[in-house]
Amino acid sequence: MGAATDRARRRYGAHPLHLLTLLASFALVGYVISQLGVHSLWNDKVWWQSIIVWFLGAIVLHDLVLFPFYALADRSLGAGWRAVTGRAPQVTPAVSPRNYLRIPTMASGLLLLLFFPGIIQQGSASYQRATGLTQQPYLGRWLLLTGAFFAASAVAYAVRTVQVRRRGAESEAAGPSVVPADAAAPSGTEASSGGATC
Amino acid sequence: MTADGPGGVVTGASDDHGASDPGAARPDDGVPAPDDGRYGFPERLWRSVAEHRPPGVPSTGAFRSPLRGPWLTSVFGFLLLISLPLVALTGLLDFIAYGPRLHQSIPGNVGFLHLPFFDWPTRPAWLFQATEGLHVTLGLVLVPVVLAKLWSVMPKLFTWPPLRSVADLLERLSLVMIVGGIVFEMATGILNIQYDYLFGFNFYTAHYFGAWVFMTGFVVHVAFKFPTMVRSLRSRSLVAELRTPLADTVPEASDEDGLVPTDPAAPTISRRGALALVGGGSLLVAVLTVGQSIGGVAREAALLIPRGRSYGNGPNDFQVNKTAVAASIEPSATGPSWRLSLTGGSAEVTLDRVTLMAMHQHTADLPIACVEGWSSTQRWTGVRLADLARLAGVPDPSKAHVQSLEGGGGFSEAWLQGNQVLDPDALLALCVNGVDLSPDHGYPARVIVPALPGVHCTKWVRSIEFVR
Numbered sequence: 001m002g003a004a005t006d007r008a009r010r011r012y013g014a015h016p017l018h019l020l021t022l023l024a025s026f027a028l029v030g031y032v033i034s035q036l037g038v039h040s041l042w043n044d045k046v047w048w049q050s051i052i053v054w055f056l057g058a059i060v061l062h063d064l065v066l067f068p069f070y071a072l073a074d075r076s077l078g079a080g081w082r083a084v085t086g087r088a089p090q091v092t093p094a095v096s097p098r099n100y101l102r103i104p105t106m107a108s109g110l111l112l113l114l115f116f117p118g119i120i121q122q123g124s125a126s127y128q129r130a131t132g133l134t135q136q137p138y139l140g141r142w143l144l145l146t147g148a149f150f151a152a153s154a155v156a157y158a159v160r161t162v163q164v165r166r167r168g169a170e171s172e173a174a175g176p177s178v179v180p181a182d183a184a185a186p187s188g189t190e191a192s193s194g195g196a197t198c
Numbered sequence: 199m200t201a202d203g204p205g206g207v208v209t210g211a212s213d214d215h216g217a218s219d220p221g222a223a224r225p226d227d228g229v230p231a232p233d234d235g236r237y238g239f240p241e242r243l244w245r246s247v248a249e250h251r252p253p254g255v256p257s258t259g260a261f262r263s264p265l266r267g268p269w270l271t272s273v274f275g276f277l278l279l280i281s282l283p284l285v286a287l288t289g290l291l292d293f294i295a296y297g298p299r300l301h302q303s304i305p306g307n308v309g310f311l312h313l314p315f316f317d318w319p320t321r322p323a324w325l326f327q328a329t330e331g332l333h334v335t336l337g338l339v340l341v342p343v344v345l346a347k348l349w350s351v352m353p354k355l356f357t358w359p360p361l362r363s364v365a366d367l368l369e370r371l372s373l374v375m376i377v378g379g380i381v382f383e384m385a386t387g388i389l390n391i392q393y394d395y396l397f398g399f400n401f402y403t404a405h406y407f408g409a410w411v412f413m414t415g416f417v418v419h420v421a422f423k424f425p426t427m428v429r430s431l432r433s434r435s436l437v438a439e440l441r442t443p444l445a446d447t448v449p450e451a452s453d454e455d456g457l458v459p460t461d462p463a464a465p466t467i468s469r470r471g472a473l474a475l476v477g478g479g480s481l482l483v484a485v486l487t488v489g490q491s492i493g494g495v496a497r498e499a500a501l502l503i504p505r506g507r508s509y510g511n512g513p514n515d516f517q518v519n520k521t522a523v524a525a526s527i528e529p530s531a532t533g534p535s536w537r538l539s540l541t542g543g544s545a546e547v548t549l550d551r552v553t554l555m556a557m558h559q560h561t562a563d564l565p566i567a568c569v570e571g572w573s574s575t576q577r578w579t580g581v582r583l584a585d586l587a588r589l590a591g592v593p594d595p596s597k598a599h600v601q602s603l604e605g606g607g608g609f610s611e612a613w614l615q616g617n618q619v620l621d622p623d624a625l626l627a628l629c630v631n632g633v634d635l636s637p638d639h640g641y642p643a644r645v646i647v648p649a650l651p652g653v654h655c656t657k658w659v660r661s662i663e664f665v666r
Contacts, residue, residue, distance in 0.1 A: 013238035013363020018422070022368045025418045029375060029411055035309045036407040040399075049398025055408065058381035059374065062348060063355055078466075098466055103475065110479050111486070114341060114388055115502040123394030129524035130393045131504055131517070132638055141501045 070109075077101060094164045100157040104149035111142060238363025248359035261353040264462040265472055267450030268430035269439075271457060273473065274347035275427050279420060281340055282380075286413055288333035292569070293406060294318055295326050295651050300597060300613035302654070304402035311410050320621040323648035327567035327575075330651075331491030334571025337387055338487050342479030344380055346472075350457065357456055369422070376419050379412025391570040392504060426455075444468040490572040505572030513631035514639055516574045517566070519652055522637040525604040527658050529637075532603065536642050538626075542598075542664035543591025551642050554628060557581045562623035568652040578646045580627035583619045583662075592664035595619050599665070600645055603658040612654040618647045619664070626659060 008016050033041065041052040048057075077098065085092045117123050118138035127135055237244040295318045296303040319325060361367050383405060390401045397404070434450070447465040452458045467475070489496035490505035500506025509515035538554065540547040560582050567573035587595050596616045604610040618624055624647040627635065635641040640657030647655060 011239040013365030014369075018365055019368070021418055021421055022372055025372060025375070025414045026368075028414050031309065032311060032407050032410045032414070035307065035311060036305070036403065040403070043398065046398055051399050051404050051408075054385070054397055054399075054404070055378045055382045055411075056374070058385055059378045062377070062381050063352070067349065067352060096466075099471075106475070107479065107482060110342060110482070111502060114338060114483065115392070117389060117392040117394035117396075118502060118504070122396065123389075123392065126395055127393040127504065128521075130520055131507070132521040132523075133504075133507055133509075137507075138502055145501065 074102065093161065094168065095157065095160050097157060100153045104146070104153045107149045108142075108146040111145060115142065236362060238365060244359065244362050247361060251358045255358060256356050258353050258357060258456055259459070259461050261356075262459045262461055262463040264447065264449040264459065264465045265467070265469055266350055266353065267458045268426065268453045268455060269434045269450050270469060270472070271347065271350040272427040272430035273436075274343055274350060274476070275423070276431060277343050278340065278347060279427075281336060281343075282416065285333055285336050285340070286409060286416075288329045288336075289406075289409055291329045292326070292333060292651070295329070295649075297613060297615065297654070300615065302613055304400070305406055308406065311407075317615050317617055318649065320617055320624065320648040320650070323564055323623065324567075325649040326651055327491065327565045327573040327649075330567055330569060331571050331573060334387070334391055335484065335488055335491055337384065339480045339484050341384060341388075341483065342476050344384065346476045348377070353456055353459075372415055372418050375411050375415025377415075379408060379415050382408045383412055393570075439473075440470045442468055442470060444471065487571075490570075491567075493574055503572075505570065505574075513633045514636035516576055516639075517572060518638045519566070519568055520609075520657075522641075522658070525602075525607070525610075525658065527603055527637065532637065532642050532658065536660075538643060538659065539661040540586055540590035540664070541661065542595065542666070545591075547590050551628070554581055554626070554643065558585060559628075560623070560625060562625060562646075562648075564623060564646050564648055566646070566652045566655060573652075577631050578625055578627040579629040579632070580625040580643065580646075582622065583614070583624040583626060583645070583647070584622070586626060586662060587619055587664045590662070590664050592666055595664040595666060597665045599663040600656040600659055601661045601663075602656050603660045609653040609656075612645070612656050614645070614647065614650070614654070618650055621648055623648050626662075 005016065012019055036051075041050060043050040047053060081096075081098060112119060115138065118127075118135045119142045120139075121135045124135055127133070290313045293303055293308075294313055294316065297318065298306075298308075298312065299315050299317075322328075360370065386397055386401060386405050386408065389396055390405070395401070444465060444467065447468045449462045450458050452460075485499055486502055487500055489498065489500035490503055497506055498508075505517050507517075509518070534550075536551060538549045538551075540549070558581070559579050561577060561579040563575055563577050565573045565575040583598070584593075587593060587598070594616070598614045598619045600612050600614065602610045614624075625645070626643050627640075627646045628643055629635065630639060635644060640659070643659045644657040645655045645659060
């Protein structure tokens with residue numbers, strides 16, 4: 001039994017139980033599709049309003065659009081910052097602004113991702129039929145929330161900068177060594193990172 | 199989280215930290231993956247795949263976040279392992295709440311794909327409010343966790359070779375169920391609660407069967423990965439991670455799955471910072487949504503969803519689901535000529551609104567709760583459905599069929615179970631909060647039953663048939 005299992009394992013690439021589990025799951029998904037009806041997967045009139053297109057499109061949109069978009073945006077933020085500070089090292093701030101830009105951007109982006117129908121007034125007719133109201137307030141509310149996120153971040157950044165400068169000045173007065181920004185940053189919010197790496 | 203993109207395009211820009219040989223190609227850039235000789239059958243095929251890496255596939259070296267690793271992935275995985283079954287279970291319960299045995303669940307025919315059928319109870323009165331509210335709120339709150347989990351495993355999508363055996367091929371196929379499933383379920387749910395029917399297909403049907411595909415993939419994934427998750431969670435102490443600041447944040451020990459970067463960038467956030475970021479995102483979503491389900495002052499915080507809106511301070515100023523105009527209710531049909539028809543007994547009984555008002559009135563505080571997760575509790579007054587059943591000559595009905603003045607369309611009629619007719623708080627409501635119902639809330643009369651989904655609390659009622 002052991003040798004047979006090993007041989008099966010080598011050829012198949014995993015324990016036979018792995019295969020049995022997967023075959024059972026594929027059969028179940030086949031049953032799900034049969035209950036839905038294969039014809040229901042596809043919309044002859046409007047191809048992109050097909051269930052199968054949305055199901056597979058969900059993977060493509062996340063893995064090949066959303067992820068590359070936010071990863072590139074984040075990288076550009078870092079690269080852009082380095083380009084600026086590289087040219088003018090004398091103005092490099094004591095605290096990297098990276099996370100102070102990232103976090104409000106992520107908060108605002110998350111809300112846009114979840115609530116874009118109201119914000120861009122998509123589906124306004126069905127919205128009005130259901131609720132008797134219009135989607136008019138949402139764009140303004142989202143912009144106000146976004147503004148609040150960045151304002152809160154600005155306040156946090158100002159406080160952190162003052163803290164780091166003060167500690168830097170204290171340690172300079174105490175001795176010749178300068179505490180690096182990283183080590184001096186209080187660890188509570190983790191919003192700081194070394195100026196050198198941004 | 200440090201920046202990383204799938205494109206080798208931009209990696210050069212961030213090479214100034216920690217790299218001893220800036221500008222040099224990363225170890226596996228364009229080079230076939232090291233061949234460890236572990237290929238399954240047919241070996242030549244998998245070897246050939248490994249040697250033909252298409253241009254444009256980012257090398258795993260392009261993923262440089264020092265936070266990625268089995269421990270972090272397992273933390274997100276563990277959170278989802280606990281919470282997603284709750285979302286699934288509440289969804290399956292709500293399918294039962296719609297009354298599949300009365301042929302009014304959507305989708306109608308699901309074969310074996312359902313929880314055991316049972317009569318949806320009327321107690322506690324907030325049952326549907328709780329299950330559907332939990333389903334929608336938790337589903338939204340988990341979006342940041344799901345995004346973080348997907349971010350954490352992204353290097354695996356671009357591993358080359360992607361397949362070394364038939365086992366790899368089948369397992370990757372099974373990931374289509376779980377990844378496609380979760381994103382599909384979240385996308386359709388998010389659109390549906392905002393009345394944005396961009397997808398064009400029937401929401402209920404797609405969301406229900408999509409959930410079964412997701413649950414299948416989920417169970418398989420848990421079966422395969424549970425030991426890895428437990429091992430990985432034990433590899434680091436959560437308490438220690440929560441005490442580790444940015445300056446002391448280092449990559450996890452390298453793993454066989456390739457989540458830990460071979461060429462890590464300097465950290466820009468600590469692990470606890472990343473966890474706080476994800477948790478903060480979930481908290482933000484919770485604060486902005488939970489008010490649509492629990493009401494009160496919390497509703498004012500539900501700034502971006504349809505059911506956070508205020509209609510005013512009057513007795514009828516609460517959430518409307520489908521206006522009288524949208525339902526094409528003619529004002530003439532709801533005037534003095536309106537009659538309620540009760541059938542099922544030996545003869546039809548017809549009542550006008552004055553007669554109904556003269557009958558024994560009962561008042562109950564009950565929620566209207568909808569599939570979009572929102573609810574609103576109000577004080578309803580009207581005639582008990584049980585009294586109407588007795589009047590019709592069917593004192594102990596097994597079910598009842600309620601029809602609206604609304605001509606056709608979804609939810610212009612509903613079947614009620616016997617227990618839903620006979621509950622002492624089950625009403626044909628005439629008034630709400632001490633005044634007549636407004637046209638949008640179903641004037642001249644509407645059904646309100648404890649724990650019944652809102653769409654089955656028929657408005658603008660014209661007839662009720664009681665079945666023995």
